[in-house]
Amino acid sequence: MQLASIAGLLPLLGGRLEAAGIDGWTVGALLALLPAGRLLAAPLWAAVADRYRLGGAVLRVSTGLSAAAGIALSRMESVPALAVALFVFSATRAPIGSVLDAFVLDDLRARGRPATEYGRIRLWGSIGFLVGVFLAAELPGFGVPPHLLADVSLVAGFGMSFAFPWRGEGGIAPVMPALRELVREPFFAPLLLAGGLQALSMSVYDTFYSVHIEALGLPPRVVGLSVALGVGCEVLLMAWGRPLLERLGPARCLLLATLSSVPRWVLMAVLTDPTLLVGTQILHGVGFGAFWLAGVQRMSRGARPEIAASAQSLWAAGTYGVGALVGAGLAGWARAELGSSGIFGMLTVVSVLASLAAGWLVWVDARGTGARAA
Secondary structure, three states: OHHHHHHHHOOOHHHHHHHOOOOHHHHHHHHHHHHHHHHHHHHHHHHHHHHOOOHHHHHHHHHHHHHHHHHHHOOOOOHHHHHHHHHHHHHHHOOHHHHHHHHHHHHHHHOOOOHHHHHHHHHHHHHHHHHHHHHHHHHHHHOOOHHHHHHHHHHHHHHHHHHOOOOOOOOOOOHHHHHHHHHOOOOHHHHHHHHHHHHHHHHHHHHHHHHHHHHOOOOOHHHHHHHHHHHHHHHHHHHOHHHHHHHHOHHHHHHHHHHHHHHHHHHHHHOOOHHHHHHHHHHHHHHHHHHHHHHHHHHHHHOOHHHHHHHHHHHHHHHHHHHHHHHHHHHHHHHHHOHHHHHHHHHHHHHHHHHHHHHHHHHHHHHHHHHHHO
16 A cells, blocks of 8 residues: 555656746755665664564554644645655655565564565555556546545555554564674675665656656657556566575676666667557566565664664665665766756666666675685
């Protein structure tokens, strides 16, 4: 439900802001508030969830506050009001994914199932987003505003949060020593660097693709079809992600994801035919699906169970926090100086750098495996 609500709010937001006469720099600054709120708030929320074992409580408070902020966001018109609503929505929503991921990984561990099965559960979020995008594109044709979908999904997500236990067993957990140990691990820096660069490119695509389609003079339906195909492929990859992860390992899966984005952005920078543009989104299945599964899996493998939510919040903060924040600024500059096609030319360079960082991670993990074997 949470991803369905995002589908009703964010994919068309960039186009909505430009249609309101807001310039590219201001659009970039507004969209930067989303990762800024996530970056500042996610680790704090997750630390509370882990230290005091209050995952369910944090989930309830977060979904409730973000529902109120999201409902307000869809009705804002002025730039100052939009800025406040975007930041509050992002900051209050920040821990939801990390806490849910921690619940899923803990449940798999408790049932003796491998963490590589995470994708078969996470795919339901992608399905929710896919359905949400379809409805958001089609509902206006029936006189129903897209934000109504977001309103219903946000409230439903808040209601579903009560299905999770309020708190876990045990007293206060020693979170900080485990976190210090995690960030000193050799894999941590290359994982966050590769993930941040990959998320940078993905977040720019999410918010500026509709702007690019409009600049090409193509109908809005192209955006809906593109997202539907891309997320559909993402769902398939997550459904079959376990054998991929077990065969390649998280580091090589992440490298595969970053490499797949290079031809994708090159093609999007030069193509103008709507059919070809839609077809290019097949690569999204690997570009996002393999990237996200690999990051969650590698972070979970390197972290102690008592900091499960905090570890995933660091992954979220480094990717859709730092990465997306830098991406919003770069995309605002590229939109103003290079045009919408120039955005994807810039992303090509970003994906090459992400691939180099992922290659570093492959080397670090291979060296660690060799050291353990010796």
